[in-house]
Amino acid sequence: MKDLFAKIYKDKGPLGKWAEQAEGYFVFPKLEGQISNRMKFQGKEVVTWSINDYLGLANHPEVRKVDAEAAAEYGSAYPMGARMMSGHTELHEQLQNELAAFVSKEAAYLLNFGYQGIMSTIDALVAKDDIIVYDVDAHACIIDGVRLHMGKRFTYKHNDVESLEKNLERATKMAEQTGGGILVISEGVFGMRGEQGRLKEIVALKKKFNFRLLVDDAHGFGTLGKTGAGAGEEQGVQDDIDVYFATFAKSLASTGAFIAGDKEIMDYLKYNLRSQMFAKSLQMQLVVGALKRLDMLRTMPELKQNLWKIVDALQSGLKDRGFDIGTTQSCVTPVYLNGSIPEAMALVRDLRENYGVFCSIVVYPVIPKGLILLRMIPTATHTLQDVSDTLDAFDAIRTRLENGTYKRMSAALMKAMGE
């Protein structure tokens, strides 16, 4: 019989095999200093485009003050226990009520982490005879949530409403046999490439098919819509989203998440979300901190305006210089280049070391082979100077990529990797 670990010793996985070359630099990098537009990486200042602090709240003095006061008052333990047992408080309820009002829903329920929370939400919403239809490019937490489902599931082509319709036809036939219902899951904004989920068109299909819609709006919450209530508000279909999900880990620059919808559905989830029922309640300092952040979101529209000033400058600057930024319809700013993984490594090293620009790099298997995706997250703390420095840097690295500089630099590495 094989040792359980045998496969691990042999194969580190598609990303893990690069650990020796990549760790500490391309993956698991250590960014130091206060969270802002400029941080330190390996002792050097870099313009930081890889932090989801969209509204610049992470290090806002008012936020820091409230966080510090809440930590002093409550410590990091309070309240102890799960919500259902001994971890429930007035302030948890207040935050839920304020979140629900903000996203125009009857009720909301807090989640300790978005990832586990949405998994449990999916798990609780569907029974064995129900069918899930979800976007093939869904975030890992949705995929893991679907994995918990004991019944049938279909994927539809990424953001492709025709494909969704076809799969809804199949799902409807199947549901008629099983006697179950249908859950459709989309993201409000797809975080890798920045397109908005086609919520308006998805919602229009409700006229033809009987389904409920769950939207993961991690990147839309706080950044899209007139009030910042997200992709549903932006597309005018918030009322038709049956279960709305967002995390505090992006615009609110914290930890925690929530779901929102009709009161009866939230009441049901409150008693059936396993990752909340059997896990310690969200700490009070995070609850107090979220109340403060939400208040700022509501009362300081200039935060979102500042964010979009930077987004517009960055995205239009890239387009004007002929960069391919795909089909983004949000703050998420991808730049697509052609090259191998070793070339991508040399390019990113150059960008960081010689141009002081830090952004995330995404390569195969997350995107197709031969493509390099540099992913930038603009924030309200960036300046127009950051944008112009970055555009100049991108021009320079594109020239070097095209004239083969990175290919030569990476040749030795490619040989070593047997590529």
Ligand SMILES: Cc1ncc(COP(=O)(O)O)c(C=O)c1O
């Ligand atoms: C689309 C999406 N959904 C869910 C999550 C998970 O949220 P959390 O970080 O609160 O666990 C993330 C990552 O933060 C995300 O990008």
